[in-house]
Amino acid sequence: MPDSKRAVQSGREVLDSTALEAIRSLQSDSAPRLLAQVVQIYLDSTPALIEQLRTGMRTSDHDAIRAAAHSLKSSSANLGANTFANLCRSVEMAARDGSMGPDVPAINVVEHEYAAVRHALEAELEAMG
């Protein structure tokens, strides 16, 4: 949890806990570990999307960038990773407009933020047991 604490300590919320709570509230006897499942799916699928984003940026494949950024934005927002989702949104817009200028967040910024999200989610998973 040091990453999670750090995020809080730095005054910047990595995860919006209300989003996780909303998902948790959907859990029932038929799906007691829904949140854990969703988080796990996120953690499993995100590295490949980031890899797609990286490759897209290297080859200036705007469609690939846009698609990957859209998915990352959507799935991240779903889990309340709003800062990361906003980053992805910026990338998606730029790719859609074809203006991948210097103000576009660099891939390492995206990766750095994801690392924070991942740490926070892993902490949540651990807490869930």
Next chain:
Amino acid sequence: MRASSATGAPTSAGSGPNPGEPGAVGPVALIVDDDLAMRLLIRQTLERVGFACHEADNGIAALERFDQIAPDIVLLDVVMPGMNGYALCSELRRRPTGAFVPILMLTGLDDPDSINRAYEVGATDFISKPINWGILGHRIRYILRANQAFSDLEKNRESLENAQRIAHLGSWEWELPRDTVHWSDETYRILGIAPDAIAPSFSAFLHYVHPDDRDAVQESMRRLLQMREFVGQVVRIRRQDGGVRHAQLQGVRHLDSAGSITRLSGTIQDVTEIKEAEERIRHLAYYDAITGLPNRQFFIERLQQALVHAKRYQRLLGLLSLDLDQFKRINDTLGHSAGNELLLSVSQRLSDAVRAPDTFAHEGKETIFGHDMASTVARLGGDEFSLLITELTHYHDAAKVARRMLEELRKPFRVAKQEVFVSVSVGLALYPLDGDDAETLIKNAGAAMHFAKDQGRDNYQFYSRAMNATALEKLSMEAQLRRALERDELLLHYQPKIRPATGEIVGLEALIRWEHPELGLVSPAQFIPLAEETGLIVPLGEWVLLNACRQNQDWQRLGYPPVHVAVNIASLHFRQGTLGQSVATALQKSGLHPSWLELEVTESMLMDSAETTLATLSTLKGMGVRLAIDDFGTGYSSLSYLKRFPLDTLKIDRSFVKDLPHDAEDAAIAKAIIAMAHSLKLEVVAEGVETAEQLAFLQQHGCDLVQGFLFSKPMAAAAFHDVLSGKKLKTAAGGR
């Protein structure tokens, strides 16, 4: 953005409860998203509120799944690899089962363009991401309920429209304040126009109403506005294509709380088929099935109507009664269907004949039935037709029609692939001359037709007063003849048969006379044909037999030398098989010995049906009576039969005697008959002997007996008392 299979997630896309499984009772949702986590969350959300969920991770799979499960609602992600959400939504809407399913699209909150597009492709609503899981379930249930109401309404509308179409029932509404009119599709169809082809309005409707019915429709509408009810009515609709339909109209009015009319509504129902069915039923009751002509019932009604009119406006009517002359023969030889075929052809010719333009002098005048109905041809039954001519200007117009009909029917008919000829006998009765009610006119036309038949067929006869008188005379004559039989007004005269060689009377021919109390002696030439026609000839014959036998028996009892008495037998009596009984009765009642009774039967009667005749003659002969063949030479005799018949006497017809001996031919015939009779061992009698020359000739050639004025005219029985005592007569000439 990748297919879920690439995510390595354990839950495979497309899984979900099978619709056939128990428990799959709630509404069915199809979730389409390539993101496994989203599908999982949506499924969980919906299952909590009772949905059965199915999933698809791409457009193609979604279409397949949709067709399998027919979901009640579809949740659709916009951005998917391959077919995106928009394309999928359009595709679903094109499916017949997809037109009204609510489709929700999952769109980004920050993307108004995608929301617009979602509506454009037919999405019902959108849900923005990130999804508010807490309210998603409620949101979807709400959408489903709203859609249910909408689709129920749509189903109602559809079923109402179906019902209206099936019933040919259109509806209309007229909003008065805004003056807007709405017609249902069926209303347009009834008027024969495409839905929405014209702007609906009352005046537009009136345009399609038959001009004659427009006033009535307007009147009904006025009543509806002024009073409560609309008088239901059937009016004729004239369609654009010229077709005429019958439509039943109904209307009601709707009031607001203040009591003023806000709206009128009503129905228009196409009842043409019902009308046609009624018409067919009426047709069956009023028309003849074979010819399609009016039947007797209808004809009589027409005649009665026409009489009312004719009486009021002092018009003339002509009634023709027609009877085919050879119908029975054709029916018997060619069969009933040929007979029916002929009746149909005849009816067509008759109809054509009365419709011919030069038939009526008053062509073009308005007639009472409003149509081309100056005449009505009807089949009254069998081969009997009737024609009514109204608005006759001259009696001779009726004769003109009759002549035309005779001409038309004389032309050959083609029936059962054969040419057949018929003719018709026509009787005419006229109003007011021959009767002033339907029954009398029909009866009199029929009488005239029978008169035409009597006149040799193929002609027409008026029922004139003179004819009426003749018929009445016949009728009263018959009644009087019956009375004569009962009251003993009949008597017998006798004419002797003489053996010329000796002047001896060997027999007497009994001849009937009618002593009418007012008319005096009525000639047999007058009443015998009537008696034959009416069948009275048989009781008459029995009377003669009995009285002749009694008279003869009386003479014998009184001691006069016996003679035989000859009685003429009528053809009908001979044929009908009761003659033997009549003869036996007469002999028994009188007590006369059979050998003193001779029956005279004409040559033509004997040869009519030779085998039967032989049997009858044998029976009579067996009774012991004498048999004579009368009027010999006038008919055709087969010698072989003549030879077999048990005859005693042959009487040469007076026509061969009349010109003897000067007419060589008659002389030859007379000689031959005598010779032949003798060779057959028959006694020969010559009738109508009036002169000594005739007598001499006959004697010279061996004629056995003679009968005629030369010796005696027929005389009453009393006159014979003296004669019979001497039993000899001198010739009239000799006696003088």
